[in-house]
Amino acid sequence: MIKFKQYVLTDEDFENLRSLIYKTCGIHLSDAKRDLMHARLSRRLRQLGIESFREYYQFLIRGDSKAEMVQLMNAISTNLTSFFREPVHFEYLTKEGFSEIFAGPQSSLRIRLWSAGCSTGEEPYSLAITLLKYLHLRNPAGMDIRILGTDISTRVLKEATSGVYSEDRVAKIPEPDRRQFFDKFKRGEGHYYRVKNSVKNLITFRRLNLMEPFPFKEVFDLILCRNVMIYFGRARQESLVNKLYDCLKPGGFFMIGHSESLTGINQPFEYIMPTIYRKKIG
Ligand SMILES: C[S@@+](CC[C@H](N)C(=O)[O-])C[C@H]1O[C@@H](n2cnc3c(N)ncnc32)[C@H](O)[C@@H]1O
Structure with a gap:
């Protein structure tokens, strides 16, 4: 049996790492x-050959360890998601919603949708499928429609892509x-589903930390x-919502998740129904 090195996470290590995160x-x-x-993080320390959490923290706060910050986000983010989650x-x-969007004042049919915190892609793919069905599968080639999926974790984005x-x-x-919308195929013992290009081509995935300025x-x-x-x-919630x-x-x-709320947050959105808001027109 392989014996792994056991690391001790002291109170100080935990506080340091959680405030950095x-x-x-x-x-x-x-x-x-x-x-x-x-x-x-023990797994990560092992991969790097680092001796302790203290040493790992020192490594992270050194200016030249940006790539390791990405790995840290990959390790600690919670990525639970599913297709058509919160179907409402x-x-x-x-x-x-779509009829309002397509009839909006900017009906140039340049449509831009964004799944912010898209995890492994189920959310933007669900959005694309809903949109294609709304358009009666009409080839949206004549329209300029793009869906953006962003996440802080490169690990989930790889899967999404x-x-x-x-x-x-x-x-x-x-x-x-x-x-x-999917092609079924066999790999090893299991069956898998690959999103078809008609759906995939609508979406661009990229890494974005929502705490940083938007590009x-x-x-x-x-x-x-x-x-x-x-x-x-x-x-952080208030600044992000604004x-x-x-x-x-x-x-x-x-749209926000059903366990989230804008109550108590200073923000200018118009309320439509629970978890659905709108930017005022004019
Ligand atoms: C629980 S998943 C939710 C996925 C999807 N939106 C859904 O509702 O099914 C939360 C996602 O937010 C991402 N996330 C957390 N903090 C973030 C940040 N600061 N910037 C961008 N994405 C972040 C996580 O990596 C994770 O994939």
Whole structure:
């Protein structure tokens, strides 16, 4: 049996690392996450051949360790997601949201949608499928439609970009949609599903830390930022919500997760229904 080196995470190590994580990406790790931090980062220390958490922290705060900060985010972020999670948002888009977006004052059919904190891609792919169905699968070649999927973790973005999912992860997608939007293939003992290019081609994935300035030149018709802010402190939530507001077109929609709320946050959004907001027109 292989024996792994056991690392000790002292109170000081835990505090140092969690405040560095909070400063960098806004994620607040509660005391209950101590074991999780220990387990996930021990693996990283082993890979790097580093002797202790203290040494790892010193390595991280040195100016030349940007790449390791990315690895740290990969290790500690929580990436739970699924296709058509919180379906009420996709239903709302189909029934009302998309028709408002497509009939908006800027009906040039230059449509920009953003899944902020997209994890392994299920959310932007669900959005693309909902949109294609709304358009009756019309080839959107004549329209300029782009969906952006961003996340802080390069690990999840790699998976999102591949667009390949095991059978259990697509199980809840109705069979006709699965056939329409995925190619099934066998690998080893299992069956997998690859998102078809008609869906994939609508989406661009890139790394973006929501705590940093946004690099966008254009504004969005819709931003989904669901189950991301839940890990942030209040001040960070408020500043992020206002930053996202500035990135929307007038009339643009903003959706958050059902365990999140804008209550108590100073922000200018118009309330549509629980978890759905809109930027005021004019
Ligand atoms: C729980 S997942 C939610 C995924 C998807 N939005 C959903 O609701 O199913 C949260 C995602 O937010 C990302 N995240 C956390 N902090 C972030 C930050 N500061 N900038 C960008 N993404 C972040 C995590 O890496 C993770 O993939």
